[in-house]
Amino acid sequence: MNALIFRGPGKFEWVEKDKPTIQKPTDVIVKITKTTICGTDLHILGGDVPAVTDGRTLGHEGVGIVEEAGAAVNNFKPGDRVLISCVTSCGRCEYCKKAMYAHCEDGGWILGHLIDGTQAEYVRIPYADTSMYHIPSGSDEEALVMLSDILPTSLEIGVINGGVQPGDVIAIVGAGPVGMSALLTAQLYSPAEIIMVDLDDNRLELSKKFGATHTINSSEGNAVERVMALTDGKGVDVAIEAVGFPVTFDICQQILKPGGRLANVGVHGKPVELHLEKLWIRNVKITTGLVSTSMTPMLLKTVQSGKIKPEQLITHRFPLNQIAEAYEVFKNAAKAKAMKVILYND
Ligand SMILES: [Zn+2]
Numbered sequence: 001m002n003a004l005i006f007r008g009p010g011k012f013e014w015v016e017k018d019k020p021t022i023q024k025p026t027d028v029i030v031k032i033t034k035t036t037i038c039g040t041d042l043h044i045l046g047g048d049v050p051a052v053t054d055g056r057t058l059g060h061e062g063v064g065i066v067e068e069a070g071a072a073v074n075n076f077k078p079g080d081r082v083l084i085s086c087v088t089s090c091g092r093c094e095y096c097k098k099a100m101y102a103h104c105e106d107g108g109w110i111l112g113h114l115i116d117g118t119q120a121e122y123v124r125i126p127y128a129d130t131s132m133y134h135i136p137s138g139s140d141e142e143a144l145v146m147l148s149d150i151l152p153t154s155l156e157i158g159v160i161n162g163g164v165q166p167g168d169v170i171a172i173v174g175a176g177p178v179g180m181s182a183l184l185t186a187q188l189y190s191p192a193e194i195i196m197v198d199l200d201d202n203r204l205e206l207s208k209k210f211g212a213t214h215t216i217n218s219s220e221g222n223a224v225e226r227v228m229a230l231t232d233g234k235g236v237d238v239a240i241e242a243v244g245f246p247v248t249f250d251i252c253q254q255i256l257k258p259g260g261r262l263a264n265v266g267v268h269g270k271p272v273e274l275h276l277e278k279l280w281i282r283n284v285k286i287t288t289g290l291v292s293t294s295m296t297p298m299l300l301k302t303v304q305s306g307k308i309k310p311e312q313l314i315t316h317r318f319p320l321n322q323i324a325e326a327y328e329v330f331k332n333a334a335k336a337k338a339m340k341v342i343l344y345n346d
């Protein structure tokens, strides 16, 4: 089979590789039918995730068809169409018992990180019973690829950690795939206003179609003043950080109203300056996290019913064997007007 492998910082290769095999009776082998590229993959290629070693198949999102199931797998059989979760869960450890699958002692985020991932024709999924979902018949499988990672991440770590409530004024800093997913999932909780902040006018325009009530281009450096002007000088109830840079975190901490919540979703590579000298008196809450995908069953239902339409995030499609071109488009997202790319293998 073919797979996209990491070749050290800045390098990847589409190569012929052995098809994965069942290693433990709880494993399944899935034939990938659709996968995608994540911002995290770009972090890996940038050398920010040193645990990823030479030769590792990248990718942690996708849907496919079960090819082979280990002897201890009860919920899935060959031929089943499945949604793969970016997080592997053993279902038995201390963290899994608390639904914190992100920190599973024998799983968590391992796909395309510590074990071979989904940007390949076949992938081995450990603990299949507790790490995959059946795809309801008649579903839009492209839409469901967004449920492997970005929708649960934005919902759990952004919207739910931020405690978005009906009538809230919220700001989402970063209109990339995760920020846009936060925009879609926040609307399940009926906030009164959603302010999107980004550097890219094309993404801001798109965010209005997805439900943003206000947009702010932060390239002039006055995003904080403009959020304050929009909120009568009060600030926002919830600020969702969906970028992962000190400057975007700083915007979020400056626009919180008293009692506000800052939900950090962005992957940070550098320290940020936390202004506790200003925040300590304001009764604010700051949260962080890695997705557990505990909301995936709920999201499957809301997508199935049409309440959320994550397929809106897909801007480009390529056959899986043209994944190198897809990476080029995704890396130059502003120029290519790209949000999510779908790689298909069916
Ligand atoms: Zn991802």
Ligand SMILES: [Zn+2]
Pocket: 089, 090, 091, 092, 093, 094, 095, 096, 103, 104, 105, 106, 107
């Ligand atoms: Zn576990």
